[in-house]
Amino acid sequence: MLSLDCYEKLRDGKYNAPQYKSFLVTIPLRRQGPWEVHKIEVELDLSNLRMMRDGRGCYPGTYTQLVHKTRGTVMSDTTAEADDAIPFVRQAKGRVLIHGLGLGAVLQAVLAKTEVAHVDVVEIDADIIALVGDHYNCERLTIHHGDALTYKWPRGTRWNIVWHDIWDNICTDNLPTMKRLRRMFARRCDVQMCWAEGWCRRSPCCNGTPCFSRSKHVIGEATGSKLKLRVVAGRK
Numbered sequence: 001m002l003s004l005d006c007y008e009k010l011r012d013g014k015y016n017a018p019q020y021k022s023f024l025v026t027i028p029l030r031r032q033g034p035w036e037v038h039k040i041e042v043e044l045d046l047s048n049l050r051m052m053r054d055g056r057g058c059y060p061g062t063y064t065q066l067v068h069k070t071r072g073t074v075m076s077d078t079t080a081e082a083d084d085a086i087p088f089v090r091q092a093k094g095r096v097l098i099h100g101l102g103l104g105a106v107l108q109a110v111l112a113k114t115e116v117a118h119v120d121v122v123e124i125d126a127d128i129i130a131l132v133g134d135h136y137n138c139e140r141l142t143i144h145h146g147d148a149l150t151y152k153w154p155r156g157t158r159w160n161i162v163w164h165d166i167w168d169n170i171c172t173d174n175l176p177t178m179k180r181l182r183r184m185f186a187r188r189c190d191v192q193m194c195w196a197e198g199w200c201r202r203s204p205c206c207n208g209t210p211c212f213s214r215s216k217h218v219i220g221e222a223t224g225s226k227l228k229l230r231v232v233a234g235r236k
């Protein structure tokens with residue numbers, strides 16, 4: 001169990017480690033097509049503490065969320081998301097490929113590293129590129145509009161590391177696409193990783209219904225205890 005001391009440090013934000021800071025995005029709150037960027041506040045309560053102990057927990061704080069009209073939350077810059085991507089960001093260097101722009105949280109963390117020479121991002125949704133793309137105006141970045149599974153790269157294109165992150169939910173249904181992407185890029189990179197692959201393996205699909213929505217907290221949802229999210233700016 002978490003000690004009282006640990007609880008007090010969490011409550012006061014003292015456990016908010018520096019590695020999370022580079023993921024916190026500053027995209028303006030705006031809409032584009034079915035997408036909207038808004039702010040949420042994660043509170044510290046009993047269910048949140050339980051999730052922090054058992055699952056993809058999240059430090060209390062104010063975060064940015066990318067929400068689709070019908071698909072719901074597709075990305076946020078919460079510490080739960082950062083935890084998923086930290087192993088990738090730590091290893092990122094040289095030429096990097098990211099599949100799925102989303103909020104650009106992982107992109108931002110990678111661009112903050114001087115060892116990263118160039119980042120290619122492949123994003124399927126033109127509205128996402130219009131909503132988020134211009135925020136990351138950087139000479140070391142190229143955003144490509146296309147499908148990660150079919151995008152044609154010039155012969156011989158290689159990356160030091162690739163991050164596949166094109167899924168809305170955590171679910172075993174994602175595993176075949178992960179396998180396909182891994183095969184496609186096996187000879188094109190030194191290292192590749194898929195978002196939440198471990199969680200997907202442990203989350204059997206419920207007859208086509210996604211197991212866990214993005215940025216929610218696996219154990220918390222599995223046990224029926226939902227993290228309290230309060231919308232503090234933008235539309236719910």
Ligand SMILES: C[S@@+](CC[C@H](N)C(=O)[O-])C[C@H]1O[C@@H](n2cnc3c(N)ncnc32)[C@H](O)[C@@H]1O
Nearest residue numbers: 100101102103104105106123124125147148166
């Ligand atoms: C969860 S978000 C990515 C989060 C992002 N890595 C970040 O740090 O904010 C998933 C993104 O993948 C995109 N996407 C979905 N399927 C795709 C595909 N087949 N090819 C490229 N992008 C895709 C979605 O439009 C969405 O922007």
